[in-house]
Amino acid sequence: MGTVPLLSDEEVSADALAVFTEIREVRQTDFINNFWRSLAHDPALLRATWDRLKVVMAPGALDPLVKEMLYVAVSTANGCEYCVHSHTAAARAKGMTPEMHGELLAVIGMAAQTNALVTGLQTPVDDAFKE
Amino acid sequence: MGTVPLLSDEEVSADALAVFTEIREVRQTDFINNFWRSLAHDPALLRATWDRLKVVMAPGALDPLVKEMLYVAVSTANGCEYCVHSHTAAARAKGMTPEMHGELLAVIGMAAQTNALVTGLQTPVDDAFKE
Amino acid sequence: MGTVPLLSDEEVSADALAVFTEIREVRQTDFINNFWRSLAHDPALLRATWDRLKVVMAPGALDPLVKEMLYVAVSTANGCEYCVHSHTAAARAKGMTPEMHGELLAVIGMAAQTNALVTGLQTPVDDAFKE
Amino acid sequence: MGTVPLLSDEEVSADALAVFTEIREVRQTDFINNFWRSLAHDPALLRATWDRLKVVMAPGALDPLVKEMLYVAVSTANGCEYCVHSHTAAARAKGMTPEMHGELLAVIGMAAQTNALVTGLQTPVDDAFKE
Amino acid sequence: MGTVPLLSDEEVSADALAVFTEIREVRQTDFINNFWRSLAHDPALLRATWDRLKVVMAPGALDPLVKEMLYVAVSTANGCEYCVHSHTAAARAKGMTPEMHGELLAVIGMAAQTNALVTGLQTPVDDAFKE
Amino acid sequence: MGTVPLLSDEEVSADALAVFTEIREVRQTDFINNFWRSLAHDPALLRATWDRLKVVMAPGALDPLVKEMLYVAVSTANGCEYCVHSHTAAARAKGMTPEMHGELLAVIGMAAQTNALVTGLQTPVDDAFKE
Numbered sequence: 001m002g003t004v005p006l007l008s009d010e011e012v013s014a015d016a017l018a019v020f021t022e023i024r025e026v027r028q029t030d031f032i033n034n035f036w037r038s039l040a041h042d043p044a045l046l047r048a049t050w051d052r053l054k055v056v057m058a059p060g061a062l063d064p065l066v067k068e069m070l071y072v073a074v075s076t077a078n079g080c081e082y083c084v085h086s087h088t089a090a091a092r093a094k095g096m097t098p099e100m101h102g103e104l105l106a107v108i109g110m111a112a113q114t115n116a117l118v119t120g121l122q123t124p125v126d127d128a129f130k131e
Numbered sequence: 132m133g134t135v136p137l138l139s140d141e142e143v144s145a146d147a148l149a150v151f152t153e154i155r156e157v158r159q160t161d162f163i164n165n166f167w168r169s170l171a172h173d174p175a176l177l178r179a180t181w182d183r184l185k186v187v188m189a190p191g192a193l194d195p196l197v198k199e200m201l202y203v204a205v206s207t208a209n210g211c212e213y214c215v216h217s218h219t220a221a222a223r224a225k226g227m228t229p230e231m232h233g234e235l236l237a238v239i240g241m242a243a244q245t246n247a248l249v250t251g252l253q254t255p256v257d258d259a260f261k262e
Numbered sequence: 263m264g265t266v267p268l269l270s271d272e273e274v275s276a277d278a279l280a281v282f283t284e285i286r287e288v289r290q291t292d293f294i295n296n297f298w299r300s301l302a303h304d305p306a307l308l309r310a311t312w313d314r315l316k317v318v319m320a321p322g323a324l325d326p327l328v329k330e331m332l333y334v335a336v337s338t339a340n341g342c343e344y345c346v347h348s349h350t351a352a353a354r355a356k357g358m359t360p361e362m363h364g365e366l367l368a369v370i371g372m373a374a375q376t377n378a379l380v381t382g383l384q385t386p387v388d389d390a391f392k393e
Numbered sequence: 394m395g396t397v398p399l400l401s402d403e404e405v406s407a408d409a410l411a412v413f414t415e416i417r418e419v420r421q422t423d424f425i426n427n428f429w430r431s432l433a434h435d436p437a438l439l440r441a442t443w444d445r446l447k448v449v450m451a452p453g454a455l456d457p458l459v460k461e462m463l464y465v466a467v468s469t470a471n472g473c474e475y476c477v478h479s480h481t482a483a484a485r486a487k488g489m490t491p492e493m494h495g496e497l498l499a500v501i502g503m504a505a506q507t508n509a510l511v512t513g514l515q516t517p518v519d520d521a522f523k524e
Numbered sequence: 525m526g527t528v529p530l531l532s533d534e535e536v537s538a539d540a541l542a543v544f545t546e547i548r549e550v551r552q553t554d555f556i557n558n559f560w561r562s563l564a565h566d567p568a569l570l571r572a573t574w575d576r577l578k579v580v581m582a583p584g585a586l587d588p589l590v591k592e593m594l595y596v597a598v599s600t601a602n603g604c605e606y607c608v609h610s611h612t613a614a615a616r617a618k619g620m621t622p623e624m625h626g627e628l629l630a631v632i633g634m635a636a637q638t639n640a641l642v643t644g645l646q647t648p649v650d651d652a653f654k655e
Numbered sequence: 656m657g658t659v660p661l662l663s664d665e666e667v668s669a670d671a672l673a674v675f676t677e678i679r680e681v682r683q684t685d686f687i688n689n690f691w692r693s694l695a696h697d698p699a700l701l702r703a704t705w706d707r708l709k710v711v712m713a714p715g716a717l718d719p720l721v722k723e724m725l726y727v728a729v730s731t732a733n734g735c736e737y738c739v740h741s742h743t744a745a746a747r748a749k750g751m752t753p754e755m756h757g758e759l760l761a762v763i764g765m766a767a768q769t770n771a772l773v774t775g776l777q778t779p780v781d782d783a784f785k786e
Contacts, residue, residue, distance in 0.1 A: 110375070111218075239644055295521070335463045336771075337508055506764040652686065
């Protein structure tokens, strides 16, 4: 259904399989979601994407659940169906409650609305906001 | 510079001024940023936007700083210059450190990248992610 | 300030000048806005764009003011600063009142908000809406 | 298929059911489309969205059909499949003919094209367009 | 499944059929893809779109394969599922190898990421880049 | 003017300066454009972005000029002013002629237009295009 077929463990290259193995270890699950199975057509792109994602989504100054909700917010604004589904699921797995989900959606909707209003008004940025 | 002029306190209607007064009370500052001064051309739209924003951004299941960072994420994905500036400033005022800002940007950038990869690949959504 | 300089009447090719002449006749003004002056670097692209715009924006089943407001709506959603400015000005020139402008912005903002909510919810399309 | 299940009348809260009742009265139909059934997970968000939509889409300086076509324009630019379907259906129900639909699409396509050209050229806004 | 039904050769107008005939001749295939079958509801829009596409995608200073990959890039950034599918297929038909596809996706992903970072940072344009 | 100040060579950390040195070597110029000077606030993000960009934009199955034009296409679709400017300049430095620029813009505009038409029509993807 994609622009490339999904690759099974048997079909991917050794380099791609090594990434799958890492994903399984880090996530403590045997499940490899379709994103990685499509990316596996290009093992170097798969490796670079996974290596970076692992670092970016790790606990840091922001906690992993906040990062997943930020991911949902960006994915929603960009209209990425797959990403909205996968990161909403990930946020839930990390503790997002229905109340948090409702507030997440409300903020996303509010931001989309005022983004549009500001753009329609072409409001100039206040000096106070500039560095 | 906008598609409508910015209105001073003297130029707005009584209804719009009442909204300005509420904003000043809630935010504990005399400063009214340009967004509200452009919206004031339509006092009903100003009122509806403020009334809703006040509710959506209030503390709840998500804390106000997380909400501001979500707002920055959506505004960045939507390419809204004004909103990126104003909500980055608001997030800082609510405690966003440079480290948090760096991680916020890293997540936004990562999400934009994988959103694009998934869209280019047209990866089908895993059954596991569907409700 | 653009990625190409703006061309004056003296600098454009004969083909581009012929388009400028048509724009002046159709719009009954000597003013050629910057969009055409940047496009004039590629006279064939200038010609194709003008020829099509003239047809699309002409009175038809929809009146020209509605078409200008639709143009503002799309340009706002696409975040095109230049286009929001130029088509808001054009809509005003065709009779858009401040009340209409306020309602236009309110619809644009509402649509942006519910677009975002639907995308975050990934609501399936009702059978009733499909052809 | 969404990120939350669709709720039937039997599954929603009393607050959500009250909104459904209002929608049925205003629209003079028993049909509640999926958007509201997904939003019903968060009765406060459902209420706020419906209350605002009702006001924004009511007859005013712009007529309801024009508002629906503006909604289609924004939804198309934002790539919202559900919204394009639902508001195209709503526009037809309010009188949009095939000719009007064709012109609507032509304006949306033209705007998308010139938005892109202007952005690629980074054409500076004419002083004449600024307030 | 669309907002208009797909029209068969038997259902389209004579004007629309003439466009189909041209498409078949230029592309040396009997296959008319769904885009044209939906557009055929508005023969004038069909004609204008085809006439322009034919010119824009013809060999010129850029070769047709590069043009198809540019089309994929824009369609991906705009989140157009249909267009990503059809132009990826067209690029393959014109010689895009799996290696080229991988690099195309990598550039699209990288650009999306740095677009987002720049927007979040609101980095001012260097004087050196301005015309 | 950004959400963070631009950092001079004297202000950046040793890690960030090391990236600047690599950029200067690879690009054979002393000039460090503003993007890197804003990113330098987060040396790890700067390093990850530069390391990846260097790989993605290197000659491969696609030549560097094609990659720059793809970057312009994505940046235009995403409405990133800075990126359109910087990558148009980079494409010119790598040999993009005015004719190629004109065709690049024409393809970007055409794609934006048909993306919008397809989305408005919600045309279903042809089976022939699916993998």
